[in-house]
Amino acid sequence: MANRCTQVLLILLALPALAVPLACLIYLLMRGLPGFDSSLFSLNFSSAGFDDKHSVIPQIMGSLALSVLSCLLALPLAIGLSLYNRLYAGPRSKLFMQHLLTSFQSIPPLVYGLFGLLIFVHFLGWGLSLAAGTIVLAMIILPVLTLNTIHAIERVPQDYTDAARALGMSASQIIWHVWRPRAWRSLLTGLFLAVARTLSETAPILFTATVFSGASWPDSLLSPVTSLQTHIFYLAQEAVDENTVARAWSSALVLVTLVTMFSVIAHLLNKRHIKHG
Amino acid sequence: MWLRSWIRFSVIASLALVLLFVGFLLSASAPFFFNYGLSPIIAREWYPYENLYGLLPALIGSAWVIVIALSLALPCGLATAIVSVEILPQRYHGLINVCIDILAGIPSVVYGLLGIALLLPWLENNLDLLSGHSLLAAGLLLSVMILPTITRLSQDALRDVDTSYREAARSLGLDWSQRLFSVLLPQAWPGIRSASLLATGRGLGETIAVMLVVGSIDRIPQPWYNLLAPAQTITSRIGREMGEASVGSSQWSALMACALVLTLSVLLLSLLAQRPART
Numbered sequence: 310m311a312n313r314c315t316q317v318l319l320i321l322l323a324l325p326a327l328a329v330p331l332a333c334l335i336y337l338l339m340r341g342l343p344g345f346d347s348s349l350f351s352l353n354f355s356s357a358g359f360d361d362k363h364s365v366i367p368q369i370m371g372s373l374a375l376s377v378l379s380c381l382l383a384l385p386l387a388i389g390l391s392l393y394n395r396l397y398a399g400p401r402s403k404l405f406m407q408h409l410l411t412s413f414q415s416i417p418p419l420v421y422g423l424f425g426l427l428i429f430v431h432f433l434g435w436g437l438s439l440a441a442g443t444i445v446l447a448m449i450i451l452p453v454l455t456l457n458t459i460h461a462i463e464r465v466p467q468d469y470t471d472a473a474r475a476l477g478m479s480a481s482q483i484i485w486h487v488w489r490p491r492a493w494r495s496l497l498t499g500l501f502l503a504v505a506r507t508l509s510e511t512a513p514i515l516f517t518a519t520v521f522s523g524a525s526w527p528d529s530l531l532s533p534v535t536s537l538q539t540h541i542f543y544l545a546q547e548a549v550d551e552n553t554v555a556r557a558w559s560s561a562l563v564l565v566t567l568v569t570m571f572s573v574i575a576h577l578l579n580k581r582h583i584k585h586g
Numbered sequence: 587m588w589l590r591s592w593i594r595f596s597v598i599a600s601l602a603l604v605l606l607f608v609g610f611l612l613s614a615s616a617p618f619f620f621n622y623g624l625s626p627i628i629a630r631e632w633y634p635y636e637n638l639y640g641l642l643p644a645l646i647g648s649a650w651v652i653v654i655a656l657s658l659a660l661p662c663g664l665a666t667a668i669v670s671v672e673i674l675p676q677r678y679h680g681l682i683n684v685c686i687d688i689l690a691g692i693p694s695v696v697y698g699l700l701g702i703a704l705l706l707p708w709l710e711n712n713l714d715l716l717s718g719h720s721l722l723a724a725g726l727l728l729s730v731m732i733l734p735t736i737t738r739l740s741q742d743a744l745r746d747v748d749t750s751y752r753e754a755a756r757s758l759g760l761d762w763s764q765r766l767f768s769v770l771l772p773q774a775w776p777g778i779r780s781a782s783l784l785a786t787g788r789g790l791g792e793t794i795a796v797m798l799v800v801g802s803i804d805r806i807p808q809p810w811y812n813l814l815a816p817a818q819t820i821t822s823r824i825g826r827e828m829g830e831a832s833v834g835s836s837q838w839s840a841l842m843a844c845a846l847v848l849t850l851s852v853l854l855l856s857l858l859a860q861r862p863a864r865t
Contacts, residue, residue, distance in 0.1 A: 312762040316673055322665035326737060327681075329730055330688035333700055337692075340703070389596025396593070408860060409604065415784070415856035417791025419821055420845050423828065424610050431833045448603060481589045509693035512793040512821075516828055538695050538794075545699045545798055561696045568691050 341562025344555045349563075362552070365560050370526060371534035372567070374439060375514060376507035379446035380454070380500055386447075387454035388496075395462050396480060407456075414452040421449050422513035430517055440530040442518020446507045453506065457499030461492040494578055501575035505568045511538040537564040615846040618839035626840075627847070632804040632818075634827070639840040641847065643804045647721060647817040651796065652789045654725025654813065655732055660782060662729075663736030670737075671744040672766065690734035698798035701727045706799060715814055719801030722813040727795050732785040739784065743777020744770060783859035787852045790821070797822040820848045 351364040394406055425445035429435050465488050473483045519539040527534050537560050544557035618626075622639065629640030670682040692700075705726060706718030747770055755769040771778075801816025802823070808815070824841050831837040 315763040315766070319665045319668050319673065322661055323669040325662050326666040326689075326733060327685050329733075330685040333692060333730075334688055336700065336704065337696070385592075386596045386600060389593045390600055392589075393593045393597050408857075411860055412853055412856050413604070413607075415787050415791075415852050416849055417793070417821065417852060419791060419793045419824060420611070420849050423614075423824070423842065423845050424607055426828065427610060427614060427833065428606070448607075451600070451603075484589070505691070509691075511693065511695040512825060515794075515825070538693060541695045541699055542794060542798075545695070545702055557699060561699055564693055565691065565696060568693060572687070572691055 337558070337562055337565060340555070340558035342559075344559030345562075349556075349559055363556065365537065365540070365556070365563060367526065368535045368537045368540045368560060369563060369567070371439075371519065371536040372508055372538060372564070374527070374534060375442050375446055375518060375536060376504045378439070378443045379507050380450060380503045382443060383447040383451045383454050383503070384500060386451060387458045390455045391458035391462055392484065394459050410452040410456050414456070417512075418449050418510050419512040421445050422516055424448070425513065425517040435531055437516075437518055437520060437533040438531045439518060439527045439534050442514040442534070443530075445513045445517050446510060449510065449513060450503045450507055454499055454503050457502075458492075458496055461495035461499065462488055464495065465491040498575045498579045501571045501578065505571035505575065508564070508568050508571065509538070511542055515539055515542065537567075611842070611846050611849060615839055615842035618836070618843040621836065621839075626843075630806060632823075634831075634837040634840070637836060639836075639843075641820075641844060643806045644818045644820045644823045644844065645847075646806055646810075647800065648790060648819040648821070650721045650807070650813060650817070651724045651728055651800070651819055652786055654722065655728035655789050656782065656786060658726070658729035659733045659736050659785065663733050663781075663785075664740050664778065666733075666737045667740035667744055668766065671741055672770070686734045686737050689730065690738075694731065694792060694795040695798075697727055697731055698795040701795060701799040709814075713814060717801065717816065719799060719816040720814045721800065721807065721817045724796045724800040724819065725813070727799055728789050728792060731792060731795060732789045735785040735788055736781050739781030740774070740778050743774035743781065746777065747773040780859035783855045787855040787859070790848065790852055790855075793821040793825050797825045802826050820844050824848075 348362040349365055352366060353364060390406075394403060398406060422445060425441050425448075429441035429444060430437060435441050469487050469491070470483060473487045478486070514536060518534055519536045520533045521535070521540070521543050541557050541560050541564065544553060544560070548554045548557060618639070626639045627641050627645070629638070630642050631638040631640045632643060666682065666686070670679055674682070701723060705723050709715060709718035709720065709723055751769055751773055752765070755765045760768070796819055800819055800822050802818055803816040804818045804823070805815065807813065807817060824844055827837065827841055831841055
């Protein structure tokens with residue numbers, strides 16, 4: 310009897326964890342879907358951001374450019390760091406790396422944004438720019454990606470590496486012929502998750518990369534962009550007109566769809582990996 | 587050869603970034619501490635135009651928000667983890683995980699939008715407030731945002747409890763709730779503890795969603811337990827004023843001091859979470 314009571318109590322306590330996400334999702338669909346018409350994805354950006362029928366294509370492009378570029382920037386460094394961790398680091402520097410990476414992972418993205426604002430926007434004089442936002446996001450994602458890549462390489466069985474060494478393979482041969490085939494899937498999973506994560510960040514790019522309107526497709530790395538995240542933020546804060554608020558909801562739905570897309574791809578890759586591994 | 591130089595480049599570049607980052611934090615906030623000392627941390631007034639920079643209202647605001655968020659998310663997250671690992675059969679695990687994934691996948695700015703559209707009007711109507719912008723709104727929103735972290739890490743902690751402990755508890759004839767409270771939870775405690783610490787760190791650093799619903803008014807709640815008043819957190823202050831502060835001004839260095847305090851407290855939490863628990 311007491312067991313039943315505890316279980317029922319626990320299930321009641323857990324209910325919000327099921328109800329809240331479903332409610333959020335349904336509400337988001339209800340508010341966002343009606344705004345999905347041809348004007349939302351129209352290729353005519355002239356009215357950028359101002360009127361209630363503006364296209365969000367520039368925002369989608371800006372968001373994607375920021376996240377994908379930042380992850381591609383961080384990936385080589387992450388691989389380099391994890392190879393250092395595997396090939397050269399002793400037990401003490403491994404532990405140090407682990408702590409350092411976890412600590413930097415926990416620093417709020419906002420603080421990285423301030424760093425970017427001072428160093429890139431002001432000190433180097435890049436202004437609000439795609440480059441500044443990309444580097445800031447890359448710094449945020451680097452610890453996450455590195456920890457993931459370290460894991461991916463560690464999951465290659467030690468026997469394989471030993472056997473390859475015994476065959477006299479060089480370090481680069483081992484990396485390419487032994488580790489790469491076993492690790493690329495989890496590496497890619499991490500990369501897609503990283504894109505999803507950077508797509509969700511707003512605070513760090515608010516002061517370093519984005520403007521509300523007037524930017525469509527960036528001409529160069531040093532021009533400002535618009536992004537879905539900051540677009541929603543400005544509209545959520547300022548918009549009073551009903552149709553403009555509707556645009557905020559449609560943008561939110563587009564953003565959530567993009568994030569989900571990248572997470573689902575990551576999830577599928579990971580699943581196949583486990584099955585074959 | 588290219589391999590070695592690539593690795594060397596990665597290590598040197600990353601270390602340089604780490605040093606640059608630490609140097610940035612210290613040097614940008616140093617002028618503030620040189621001019622005002624440490625006393626602003628407990629001062630009550632924040633008026634940038636009169637050079638009054640008291641951090642106390644924002645510190646109290648952040649503390650209240652995280653306390654509300656944890657006191658809601660911890661029981662719920664822990665219960666969800668127990669329900670999904672210990673009570674429900676395997677085939678329902680997917681459903682719970684999907685729900686948690688949905689929560690984790692919603693970007694914070696979308697939570698802010700949901701907060702403005704749903705939470706604020708609801709608070710206004712039910713509690714008869716002029717504006718729903720309040721510590722309570724921020725705490726409620728934040729509790730939803732840290733729920734996935736707590737749930738997932740607690741699930742891992744429970745799953746990691748060794749089968750031999752479960753079997754031993756069973757063979758001693760303990761019933762379900764005895765097994766849960768005197769074997770499983772104590773064994774999973776280190777994991778649950780670091781889950782809560784990590785969630786606290788994430789919650790403290792959360793900016794956009796909190797900023798949109800907290801009201802951003804630098805006032806200590808009057809009386810101190812008045813959670814229905816608009817207030818300010820450290821992150822919402824930085825977010826609000828960063829745009830207007832000119833680089834190098836005293837307001838800028840005051841905001842950097844806020845960022846330093848924030849970073850140090852989050853790092854402390856992260857170190858506590860990483861420290862292997864005593865057995």
